[in-house]
Amino acid sequence: MTVETTAIRLSNIQALRAVAALLVVAIHIQANELRASADPLLSPWLYHGVAGVDLFFVISGFIMVHVTRGRFGKGRKALEFLYHRALRVYPPVWLFTALAVLGFYAQGTLSDWLSRSGLVESFLLIPQRADPLLGVSWTLIHELYFYAVFAVFLLFPQRLLPFALAAWAGVVAIGLALGVGPDSNPWLALIFHPHTYEFIAGAFAGLVFHHKRLPFPGWITGIGILVFIGGAIVLGLRGPDDYPDFWGRVLAFGPGATLIVLGLAGLESRKSWVSPRWLQRVGDWSYSLYLSHILVIAALAHAWMRFAAPGPLDNIVMIIAMIMAPLFVAAAAYHLYERPTLQIGKAWGRRLFAAPS
Structure with missing residues (x-):
């Protein structure tokens, strides 16, 4: 997923997107090695890579504050914001969902999948009981909800944003207190899901970052990493069947992720440390990587099952x-599809939202 260019590029946050995507990739490598090999090498601890999703949600809140500064109080800007969010989310999802279908x-299992997950809901990212046909895109249903609420906030003066975020957090708390849970109606489960707090935390981190020069960003980053790792240790060894969702x-992961995002942005603003260019490049690819990796890994695992042999060599x-x-x-996918479609969509957006003469 790509960070828009503003006065501060936020290269460290772009690199952090790469880390988040690679954490998710690690889960599916471990799971598919376990499926394909009788003597797996990878530790079940890699399942803690699910924390990459929590990291993505915090980053998203931070970036939304970063890219919308000075755009509040205008209905046209809210519509433009929604257009660009949809432009970034949907075209890659449509491509990789189609490939999954x-x-x-080809495997003869489409009817089984369609009996659980709706085709239209999966392409449009509409909440449903089951995961979408492209399983990893469940997170994007949350993202679209975040963007829709944030677009409402854009209608009001920017100084009210902290209060709006706090009110949103309060509404979610009320819903949870009333018993809304993961087994509730899919729309209610989405609206009142605790993942919303990660987006809100990221947004507050963005407000802090832009309010004043951040002291001790290195310490904040280091503490965030320790808290993040500590969350995994507290949860212990968990697999997909008993992992808390x-x-x-x-x-476990929201507080540490928030400190990491804030600290890394602060380090860059002070010119204390900037991430390597190669990691930023992987960050550019991170959205396509996140959406496509499960298809690639599953295909490799399916082929591997045909020649898997005892010993570690084939595993390596x-x-x-x-x-x-x-x-x-x-x-x-990024260079041949995601970026070109984004450029075309931005050109359309410039005409669509051009200021009247």
Whole structure:
């Protein structure tokens, strides 16, 4: 996912997107090695890579504050904001969801998948009981909800944003106190999900970052990393069948992720440390990497099952392939599809939202 260019590029946050995406990739490499090999090498601790999603949510809140400064109080700007958010989210989702559907059809399992997940809901990212057909895109349903609420905030003066965020947090708390949970109506479960607090925390981090020069950003980053790792330690060894997906992971990873985002942005603003260019480049590919990696890894695992042998050699070869192939596909998808469609959409947006003469 790409960070818009403003007065401060936020290269460190772009690199952090790469880290978040690679954490999620690690989960699926570990899970598919376990599925394909009788003697897996990778630790189940890699399942803590789910924290990459929590990191993404915090980054998203931070970036929304960063890119909308000076655009509050104007209905036209709110519509423009929603247009650009949809432009960034939907075209890549449509591509990789279509590829997932083709894969299910080729395997003869499409009808089974469609009995659980709606086709229209999966393409439009509408809340439903099951995950979308492209499983990882469940997070984008949350993102679109965040953007819709934030667009409402853009209608009011910017000075009211902290109060609006606090009120939003209060509304979510009321819903949770009334018993809304993951088994509730899909729309209610989305609106009152604790993941919303990660977006709100990221937004408050953005407000702090832009309010004044941040003291001790290195310490803030270091403490954030320790808290983040500590969350994984507290949760312990968890697998997909018993991993907390409501308050547990938000409390474990949200605070650390917020401190990391704030600290890294502060380090860059002080010119104390800027991430390596290669990691920023992977950050450019991160959205395509996030959406495509599960398809690539699953295909490799399916092929691996045909020649898996005792011993570690084939595991090592396939683990390397499962790291490199998704990166290659993501780079190709970014340069050949994601960026061109974004450029075309931005050109349309400039005409659509051009100021009247």
